[in-house]
Amino acid sequence: MRIGVYPGTFDPITLGHMDIIARGAKLVDRLIIGVATNPSKSPLFTLEERVGHVQREAAHISNVEVVPFDALLMHFAEAQGASMIIRGLRAVADFEYEFQMAGMNQQLNSEIETVFLMADVALQPIASRLVKEIASYGGAIDKFVPTRVAAEVRDRIATNAEK
Amino acid sequence: MRIGVYPGTFDPITLGHMDIIARGAKLVDRLIIGVATNPSKSPLFTLEERVGHVQREAAHISNVEVVPFDALLMHFAEAQGASMIIRGLRAVADFEYEFQMAGMNQQLNSEIETVFLMADVALQPIASRLVKEIASYGGAIDKFVPTRVAAEVRDRIATNAEK
Amino acid sequence: MRIGVYPGTFDPITLGHMDIIARGAKLVDRLIIGVATNPSKSPLFTLEERVGHVQREAAHISNVEVVPFDALLMHFAEAQGASMIIRGLRAVADFEYEFQMAGMNQQLNSEIETVFLMADVALQPIASRLVKEIASYGGAIDKFVPTRVAAEVRDRIATNAEK
Amino acid sequence: MRIGVYPGTFDPITLGHMDIIARGAKLVDRLIIGVATNPSKSPLFTLEERVGHVQREAAHISNVEVVPFDALLMHFAEAQGASMIIRGLRAVADFEYEFQMAGMNQQLNSEIETVFLMADVALQPIASRLVKEIASYGGAIDKFVPTRVAAEVRDRIATNAEK
């Protein structure tokens, strides 16, 4: 059985992530979506919320499982029995960072392959960081994230603003 | 009447910005220079000071107006009746970020075009962040920013150091 | 009156070119589409055919004019009374080449500005060269070029193959 | 059964190609190495010779098959029943070209996924074109291609030089 890990912070999950999940799920028998804690980035949503969002939005894909993690990515992939780590590529800036990570990961465990997929070109400019920035100014984010996530981002930003 | 918006933080305004302003002003009937508040970047100069610097340095260009803004760039451009957003390109790193922004902005409002201009090649390495870094160590910044701005940066850094 | 020049070989004209033409036409009062002879590239279509294709496909945009040229781009732009040269940007590879050209063009005539526009992200991977390569192997090119152009490319490739 | 296609000209096959073949073979049940005819590039070795080299060098990997092709890559992948196309990434220049191809291929057949793998970092600078250039000047190519291929390249270049 081929197992793949697709790691991310998913704060929030975007249509670009959804596209990579759909593509990745076809490459393996079981796709583990690893949701990183990432407290240093002060995420908008808690780890539990983000795991819940990804589970709900990917519920229609049968061979996907969502697992939170707070570990070195390579250790997480080993613990899950994965033979590949799946990464979405959007642009050259991604590429550089990913190549550096993949190069060091080759040294950490040469048995687990990093596999790069390309999101649908129309979705490539979408970045979680920009989604949050747009929403914080009251801009429309419905074209960038799943419908329910868009509402959740708006609610959370409104709640934070009241504090 | 064609209106363009050239947004930035201008902390401080550099000769590279000045060059893009001069180029942009020729492309439109009215050029709105939008000065972003950007409190998260802890700017060296207050919003009022930065608006003042840009107004003074661009005073010789008749069709330029300087307007502060604290909003989504696309909303600001809409409010100003702009048909284009002008961005300066310096290097590939800029290009990547700008392309991602422009791609999302195409989704937000497809009527407002993002237009990229290239500063004079001799001015392309200039970045506000590096200007401040050089000045903080007592380096000469006169070749990078307008003369009066150079003095103001030096004064502010000296004042901050005394605190 | 603001005049812009959008130069290219248009062998064949693609949906990416069409998108840049539509965007460019809104930035100026009159948009001259300059069709370069480019004999060194052994184009699939003659200069007359390419001018014809562009004229037909852009006929619905009132302020567009199609003009063949066999000259230095900057001289052509000067002869047309243009104040800007419009270029479409797709990716970093384009960017590099365009920046080099624009940098030399700044030296040739600093009064004519090079302006970069970004095609709709979904159209960015389209390149005339790849369209011809796909068609030469009998692949479907209808998503990449205007409908009538797709038929013309197929016909020409079939005719050439018979020779 | 998951089938992948790894296309190339392999003129000659390098240690970088060998590395991608080994990595790709682990991702699928059957890996088809597609050797493109590419007459326009005037290859050093005939199609038959290149197929032979790849077969010999990859003989130790049980789930690999070598197939020549003279067709659109996407048509070849469809004919082989592949669900993925495997491409090696070395550097940003590759990335740009590959992204453009993959973007157009998404339009041609959205069911066949392009998957990018990264060769061992130590092998990334190796390019067939540079190997031939080095060999043509009598330089040592043993660190870049399999041992027998190195000898074959030297022999062919010597034979060509005599003509």
Added chain:
Amino acid sequence: MRIGVYPGTFDPITLGHMDIIARGAKLVDRLIIGVATNPSKSPLFTLEERVGHVQREAAHISNVEVVPFDALLMHFAEAQGASMIIRGLRAVADFEYEFQMAGMNQQLNSEIETVFLMADVALQPIASRLVKEIASYGGAIDKFVPTRVAAEVRDRIATNAEK
């Protein structure tokens, strides 16, 4: 006598840094390794510790001297009587930043040349930031930094975690 300066934070010194030091030392009569204070980056090791690490690891190269500095790089290079600043290049992201810095440094002092060297390709993905991230999750860093530095990084991270 030719003097070169190789500046960095060295938090911690990696095998990539070691490789550039070895290469740089051959280009000049005396190589000053400048260790920057960089308090804004909250380094893992104190300035004294980092100077100590670099001195110990480079002790076998006779024409190397390690000097801490808290100044503009160009002023430091001038004070050391250097005619060149040596920088290691790993990837395009580095390149962009370095080019911007070098461009501004050409303006600050055109007599001191910035010289770029390329680390051994196998060492290029190594970055101090990623080494610390891997170590913070208990990953093995022995392939990325000198042996004694690996132990020191592990000890410091363990000590910090106890606080």
Added chain:
Amino acid sequence: MRIGVYPGTFDPITLGHMDIIARGAKLVDRLIIGVATNPSKSPLFTLEERVGHVQREAAHISNVEVVPFDALLMHFAEAQGASMIIRGLRAVADFEYEFQMAGMNQQLNSEIETVFLMADVALQPIASRLVKEIASYGGAIDKFVPTRVAAEVRDRIATNAEK
């Protein structure tokens, strides 16, 4: 004695080349400018003419010598007793190609270091290929090449056109 080799085709020598020569000559005791034959590029000027141009234009720099070569660059550098190969970097496209070459050259001879220098930013867009293209259309090239070379390029292009 430190010897460096600066290789190129110099068809024609540009102000960008001149700038790298001046910078490179300060880094070594003796700078060998290697002029490559490059018949495959059908140069505008013969090897003898190009050697003559470089000698004349660099005559004011005492430690420079001009040597034609038709060999592998690394073999030429070895034959000249060089310890470094000097390359000018202009942009990311250059960088990619140069990195690939330098990576293979590290394997061919690890004792000869490739050293990258950055031309004056104002000269970075200049490329011999574009200079010839501009001149072939009667454009002014005086800002891109030495004065006498500009005349020689114009004369040669006029002579070729008469044929």
